[in-house]
Amino acid sequence: MTTLSQLQPQPLWQWFEQICAIPHPSKHEQALSSFIQDWAKEKQLKVVEDKVGNLIIQKPATPGMEDRKVVVIQAHIDMVPQKNADKNHDFLTDPIQPVIDGEWVKASGTTLGADNGIGMASALAILGADDIKHGPLEVLLTIDEEAGMTGAFGLEAGMLEADILINTDSEQEGEIYMGCAGGVDAQITLPMVWQAPEPTNPTFTLSLSGLKGGHSGVNIHLGRGNANKLLARFLFNHEEELALELTNFTGGSLRNAIPREASVSFMIPTENVDRLQQLIQDFQALVREELAIADPDMVLTLEEVPAATQVMSEETQQTLIELLHACPNGVTRMSDEIEGVTETSLNVGVISTEAESVNILCLIRSLLDSGRQEVETVLNAITNLAGADIEFSGAYPGWKPDSTSPVMAIVKETYEAIYHKEPTIMVIHAGLECGLFKKPYPDMDMVSIGPTIRFPHSPDEKVLIETVDQYWKLLLAVLERIPTKD
Template sequence: MTTPTTQSELSQLFPQPLWQWFEQICAIPHPSKHEAALSAHIQAWAKERGLPVIVDQVGNLIIRKPATAGMEDRKTVVIQAHLDMVPQKNADKVHDFLTDPIEAWIDGEWVKARGTTLGSDNGIGMSSALAILGASDIKHGPLEVLLTVDEEAGMSGAFGLQAGILEAEILINTDSEQEGEIYMGCAGGVDAKIQLPVQWQDADPAHLAYTLSIAGLKGGHSGVNIHLGRGNANKLLARFFAGHAVELGIAISQAQGGSLRNAIPREAQFSFTLPVEKLDLLQQRVAQYQAILQAELAATEPNLRLTISDCTAPEKVLRSNSQQQLIHLINACPNGVMRMSDEVAGVVESSLNVGVVSTAADHISVVCMVRSLIDSGRAYIESQLQSLCDLAGASVQFEGRYPGWKPDNNSPVMAIVKDTYESIYQREPEIMVIHAGLECGLFKKPYPHLDMVSIGPTIRFPHGPDEMVNIKTVGQYWTLLLAVLERIPAK
């Protein structure tokens, strides 16, 4: 069994400048929309070293560094990462993402976090860019570093990037998550925000009040992990109530599940009342359902658990018609892989994640994340959701639509990275398209000339508390990145 080591030892890993930065980043809270403290820290550091810093109108950072001696004639490169991280934690973990540092630790070949997301997505990429800015022994041409805000919660930083700020001709995105793969394209996406108007009635004071919870699911990135067949907590609870709510005389008082539209929900809770005489049957049905799920999901969700717990008796519960609409809406909502790509073998073309369910005074909200490599695929899923909502008496708004990054097989920087990788590691890298929302597609609008590529180390289970980054591959990514910078051609 591996003995965990302490976070202070991170800075001793290779490459030290990168891990020293990552240690600092872990110490400064930076969930999406709360990147100000980390941004201020980086700005102060850059200014101390005489590096020009621009903060644009949406909060993105652009830091410039002159070429090293003899490299002044090279094309300008921008190394790009995002400042924010996904804030996810286990239910039993006491952690405030706005005030508490990430507790990173070394477990054998991996760096992990204690009960929370690690933020290696995209903290490792950000650390590599900052380490290069601070180095005096790395050869490179004119350099820019672009650190965007809010990538994980809406890509507002990439949406807000204005033309005329960047001088670079080449962009290296650091947000991909598999060593040995070079990314040349990504999915586009849109948020689907569903609202179901509901009506309430007085709860029967003679009925018992309980909460049915599902937990122990793996969750993960709603793009990168969507093809793995993991359980969606919102869908799994809705399935139970679709099968047994009428039989048990259940009246729902609250529905809650998931926390981010781009993370597969790991936990959900539905609170309800039921007649006293139905309690034994409830316990039987939950035990039967848990056995069904454990059989169906034995390989993907070995730690799945359903729990019945007492809760405070509610004053109001959903009227029968509203409850039926809610259950049917979530139970029938598409989820998971919708279609595999015909053009790129083994890559998901289109998918949907039923990410967040929440209860308000006059409606219940369901927020989904739609992804597709092609606009028509995304539009078809939007059409399905619109049809479902029309049938269920709900409304849906599609927000934050962003384009995919169309692959360019003739990309010069792609060729450089591929040839460099082969020369270092004596094997061919895989040229890939990722089913996730890299910001590269958005950069093409203000900077259509940019030649782009994405590389990174091996990160497992991003967007969930099981997130981990492989230490060896961080060193391999760093070696590749520095070698590519040295090979950038003249203007």
């Protein structure tokens, strides 16, 4: 056991330490799910795994609270698997290694999984406690939230009895969330035509690293560098001058994470290598100056590699570079209604080069359906001009804000009573599952709270220890204040 188990609240941190010990990246949650099910059965709690793999665990009310409305505490089981390039870690087999760093808990070279492991740990700690007052309680743990919201899409009506849902997936203590953005995936496919290379030219790989990355909803407004877009910019400006012949473009790993790293491989005439090295130095200095505040540590590395056997055709290469350079990225529009909140954004998340095509995976987010649709039409227009194909999939609705929500009022009043200050009522640009839950449960009253988590979806992810205790106290106090059934 690490020193996490000594932190307060101890039951929550003990559970989080256990969660870290069992690998659970998106689409590979079964080991953790099975562990939780076995534990629930040992505690004689009713546990059900639904058709898609979500877990619903029920716990009776504590004595004297039987007449309260049923509450479901909700979290997702999966975590985002991101690591630094120099970190040797297999997310399918290796445990996360949490460490205490001053006021924060982070991981050693990988994402921590506080998103949404802290929320999951709080729910399980409450299920296991004998000294916490609450009415009839359910815990809903969904699968695959980070890679497609499969669990939320698959949740069926009739599985839950709750009147109220408390989502634990927001990431700022002192803020109560009552709405979130919707989103849709966009996959652009550019057909590939290969040709024979000039056999005497050397082959190099240019790698871009050192960016902060982060959550494409929570951090998109911070102006951080996108590795895919930066490499495309370099190629657009210099590939003709250098007579580059591309063999590969790879960047990013998740549609909902701002890409921190990307690489491009190419053949180049020997006489242009010195010029290439100078242009790399100049571009690195330029980007570091431009992003001196938001993302100052970008690094370009050039390495000679074994000779390529094929290169992209001139037309394919030019189209790919121009398509990537022209593709919008980042904040499209800020909200007029909610100060400081992003309304619409686009993240050019993943680029992969295959035998038949280059694939570009983006995630569009918007508080408004019309905003999302406008970005879709822009991407349609760009791909039409490029002669590429585009497919939109996995669209999920936003969670429409309800300023009259009774549970939001309870959380707000409870927070004020505990901390003697007003919380901020917010709408988040990231996607929460609440919007999807509204389809099978349209009358369910929902709210989202959580501790302060910084840089989720990146190896810099960390959670502020003090706020975990604050979140825990708020959650327990809210459970005590749930009203009686009508």
